[in-house]
Amino acid sequence: MATQVKLLGFWCSPFSFRVEWALKLKGVDYDYFEEDIFNKSSMLLELNPVHKKVPVLVHDNKVISESFVILEYVDETWEQNPLLPKDPYERAMARFWAKFAEEKLMDAAWAVMWSKGELKETALKESIEALEKIEGALKEKKQFQGESIGYLDLAFGWIAHWLPVLEEVGSVQILNPEKFPAITAWMAKFISHPVIKDNLPHRDKMRVYFEEHPKFASGVDK
Numbered sequence: 001m002a003t004q005v006k007l008l009g010f011w012c013s014p015f016s017f018r019v020e021w022a023l024k025l026k027g028v029d030y031d032y033f034e035e036d037i038f039n040k041s042s043m044l045l046e047l048n049p050v051h052k053k054v055p056v057l058v059h060d061n062k063v064i065s066e067s068f069v070i071l072e073y074v075d076e077t078w079e080q081n082p083l084l085p086k087d088p089y090e091r092a093m094a095r096f097w098a099k100f101a102e103e104k105l106m107d108a109a110w111a112v113m114w115s116k117g118e119l120k121e122t123a124l125k126e127s128i129e130a131l132e133k134i135e136g137a138l139k140e141k142k143q144f145q146g147e148s149i150g151y152l153d154l155a156f157g158w159i160a161h162w163l164p165v166l167e168e169v170g171s172v173q174i175l176n177p178e179k180f181p182a183i184t185a186w187m188a189k190f191i192s193h194p195v196i197k198d199n200l201p202h203r204d205k206m207r208v209y210f211e212e213h214p215k216f217a218s219g220v221d222k
Contacts, residue, residue, distance in 0.1 A: 005023070005057070006032075006033060007019060007032050007055060007056070007057055008043070008047065008054050008055060009033070012209055013054060014161075014162050016054055016055040016067070018071065021149070021195060022154055026078040047065075050065070053065070055067055068098060068099075068155070071151055071154060072084070081148065083149075083150050083151040094151050097152060097156075098152055098155035102155070104126065106158065108124075108130060109174060111123035112167075113166045114170075120170070127174045128174060135180045138182040149195070153186075161200050165207050166210070
């Protein structure tokens with residue numbers, strides 16, 4: 001009997017997309033269910049009663065939530081095209097930098113988009129400082145997995161497509177290509193991968209949505 005995989009997501013959630021990218025890279029067939037994060041379905045509330053957010057993966061009636069947890073489940077369940085490195089230390093480093101970017105960069109970048117005045121300046125400063133750490137780590141040691149896309153690429157994927165939109169909405173520049181050449185080069189490479197470039201939300205539509213719902217991230221799981 002074929003395995004049954006369902007994914008509950010949201011059309012402009014970077015957390016949902018990183019799961020979709022992982023499933024597509026693995027060649028896993030799945031049924032996608034679009035959620036309205038401001039009018040949540042009974043299915044979402046039943047499947048994820050703790051956080052009541054997307055993404056949610058259902059595999060053979062087993063329910064997994066939170067995108068990083070889902071990525072590891074997908075990687076361990078379908079062994080083809082591995083996402084995490086085999087070496088324990090490299091795996092630990094991938095998890096470390098994924099968590100760092102989520103906690104230090106993403107939260108600050110979202111704040112840049114919707115805040116004003118001193119709060120905006122503080123968030124911008126924190127965003128740039130986080131990027132400096134990532135740039136330094138990327139220059140010192142190749143944290144990404146060569147030619148193939150891995151766990152950390154997927155974790156950082158929002159930087160390549162979502163961050164430029166946040167900059168537009170917030171009318172600021174967070175990622176200066178001249179200051180961050182390693183990140184900029186990675187972004188170009190990542191966004192050109194067939195699985196990625198063919199599975200991205202439309203930027204203009206995202207910009208309009210974020211302008212209308214600047215704090216939308218409260219409805220999605222990291």
